Amino acid sequence: MVVVNANNWHWVDKNCIDWAQTYFSNNLTSLTAATTTGNESVKITSIDKLKGDVEVCQRKGKLISLFDLVLNINFETDEKEKGSINVPEIAYDTEPDEYQFQINFNNQSSTKNDLYRSLIKEKLIPQLREKLSMFGTDLITSQGSDILIDNDQVTSKYTAELTSQSIKSQNQKPVVKSKTTLNKSSSSTTTSTTKSKTGDKTTSFKLNPSTFQTTQEQLFDTLTQPQYVSMWTRSKAEIQPVENTPFKLLDGLITGTITKLKPVETVEMNWRLSNWKENQYLKLKMNLSKGSDGGETILNVSFEDCPSDDEGIVRGRWEDWLFGIRFSFGGIV
Incomplete structure (x- = not known):
């Protein structure tokens, strides 16, 4: 993508949905989980569906990522039972501990579904949560460089400083925030x-x-x-x-x-x-x-x-x- 944008001042956006599809395929399909005995295991086999919007944007030297996605992942157990994990929302403003995962088995009558469901929740979902938490940072790192003019070509000190700050902040690892009285769920407690x-x-x-x-x-x-x-x-x-x-x-x-x-x-x-x-x-x-x-x-x-x-x-x-x-x-x- 070629950018003609004096001093990184004007709004530029880039559609990255195809990159996101490849990213999730490369980063999630290698994930596995096994019981302590090693007798039962689950592995991610493919990305079944990815829908939504993914963009990297820049204006006045600031790089931002905007995305809102629905992700469906296929898995398989050691006994060749198959199913899927649905993540109904992956958004740019979602905290890592707020991701939700819905587990579905193709064969609803299997007697070992509960065992594999527990295995997925305890050992596979934490891996998925960690990978998903890095998506925004990796998106900027991989896709943001070609919508910015190099700082040595920027004559405005103001936008040059904003560009440097933006890149620095995007390279910081996301942190799971603890719930406080300001960001707790507004729901009442269970009755x-x-x-x-x-x-x-x-x-x-x-x-x-x-x-x-x-x-x-x-x-x-x-x-x-x-x-x-x-x-x-x-x-x-x-x-x-x-x-x-x-x-x-x-x-x-x-x-x-x-x-x-x-x-x-x-x-x-x-x-x-x-x-x-x-x-x-x-x-x-x-x-x-x-x-x-x-x-x-x-x-x-x-x-x-x-x-x-x-x-x-x-x-x-x-x-x-x-x-x-x-x-x-x-x-x-």
Whole structure:
């Protein structure tokens, strides 16, 4: 890529999605994990799907990376059982400890799925998390040089200094931030722990109320109409605001049934991730009410019978979605 950009002043961007595909193939397909006995093992075999946007940008001497990706990885066990690991969001502003991983087995009836799932969570996912945390830095290092003019050709001391600072900061290794009162999840704590019909431990919890600068009618439509749901999930949504009808989100990673609708007030669903056991659903309830200001609507979201191991995934996904809806109307999430 040839750049004609006096003093590195003007905005330049570079599409790097093809590079990202090669990067993940080279850096992830060599990862393996094994039990302490060595009798069971799992290895990453290929990148099944990479969708989204990846760009390196420069203006006024500053290099930045912007990316928002969905990654699907194939794996295989020592017994030749196959499956996939879905990472629903890899974004430029995501902390390494916030990455979420959804594990799916092609053969849902295998008796050793639980063993391999534990192995993946304990030994393979930490490796994936470390590799993903370096993506932004490696992206800048590999793809940023050809959208910058060399500093010895920059006559502006201001942009030359910005360029040097930008390169230096991008070469620093990302650090996993500890949760503080400023960056903790806004969700309430889990309210109870029980066992589901499948015998798995489940939890019930709710998110803190969210206030939106819009009417109940508009927010209700945003939560139930396919054209709006597609916007805040950032994927095609197969859903209709009709009771007892199925829905599918994120290419089938999330499915369920709308069980109850009370226009402008209530939405209830049976909701599941694709890697959960057959017929295992959580109960999702969304209640809408008027705020103290006539132009505000308050949304309360609660969950029942969520598998304990996946509470963080469900909670994080809905927090991200609510944050996205916020920008449609404004308000406090």
